Amino acid sequence: MYGYGLGYYGLDWTVLLLFAGMILSLAVSARMKSTFAKYSRIPSASQMTGAQTAQRILNAAGIYDVTIVPIRGQLTDHYDPGKKQLALSEPVYASRSLAAIGVAAHECGHAIQHAREYAPLNIRSALVPVANLGSSLSWPIFLAGFIFSIRPLLTLGILLFTAAVLFQLVTLPVEFNASSRALQMLESTGIMGSTEAGGARKVLSAAAMTYVAALAASILQLLRLLILAGGRDRD
Numbered sequence: 311m312y313g314y315g316l317g318y319y320g321l322d323w324t325v326l327l328l329f330a331g332m333i334l335s336l337a338v339s340a341r342m343k344s345t346f347a348k349y350s351r352i353p354s355a356s357q358m359t360g361a362q363t364a365q366r367i368l369n370a371a372g373i374y375d376v377t378i379v380p381i382r383g384q385l386t387d388h389y390d391p392g393k394k395q396l397a398l399s400e401p402v403y404a405s406r407s408l409a410a411i412g413v414a415a416h417e418c419g420h421a422i423q424h425a426r427e428y429a430p431l432n433i434r435s436a437l438v439p440v441a442n443l444g445s446s447l448s449w450p451i452f453l454a455g456f457i458f459s460i461r462p463l464l465t466l467g468i469l470l471f472t473a474a475v476l477f478q479l480v481t482l483p484v485e486f487n488a489s490s491r492a493l494q495m496l497e498s499t500g501i502m503g504s505t506e507a508g509g510a511r512k513v514l515s516a517a518a519m520t521y522v523a524a525l526a527a528s529i530l531q532l533l534r535l536l537i538l539a540g541g542r543d544r545d
């Protein structure tokens with residue numbers, strides 16, 4: 311055991327990897343919230359709400375079978391490919407701010423990806439069950455392997471966690487692509503001029519960084535699992 315035991319001498323040093331990931335995620339999400347708040351106070355020249363923007367963009371992209379609905383919460387905006395539903399959080403749905411229009415356009419980006427059968431989106435959707443399994447079972451299985459020194463369980467736990475990390479990796483191109491489609495549509499439809507689009511771009515970049523930080527935090531966790539498993543082998 312000699313210091314490798316989880317909880318045996320309190321926390322082992324690898325927990326620092328976990329903390330580093332948490333601090334990074336918190337910092338990036340705080341920055342995203344403040345950027346969103348800043349551009350939520352700037353009204354757009356078009357005077358369009360998030361919902362009107364979404365409708366205009368979808369129609370300009372030739373999409374008429376997606377419904378736009380308001381949902382509760384903040385930053386809960388998403389596109390549901392199963393229901394073909396674009397859900398905008400209440401502050402985004404009715405707001406005429408640069409931030410709201412940027413977020414609404416981003417969700418349209420996902421609807422357009424779906425309509426055009428954008429490959430990374432399909433891969434991501436296919437990975438959802440694997441990723442859910444990975445994130446819920448990896449730790450219990452790894453811990454069981456760690457406590458009882460069962461090598462195959464350690465390996466299985468690490469593989470499951472790796473599946474969850476891969477899912478986060480595939481999420482990145484999907485998110486970046488949705489934002490670039492959004493900005494392109496905002497300009498080509500004339501909803502925003504290039505100066506205003508600069509504000510929307512900042513909101514979307516800050517949001518994209520939260521996915522990068524989440525991936526980095528998961529990679530640090532994976533590293534931690536590998537180090538713990540390696541230490542267990544040497545015992």
Ligand SMILES: [Zn+2]
Pocket residue numbers: 416417420485488
């Ligand atoms: Zn997105």
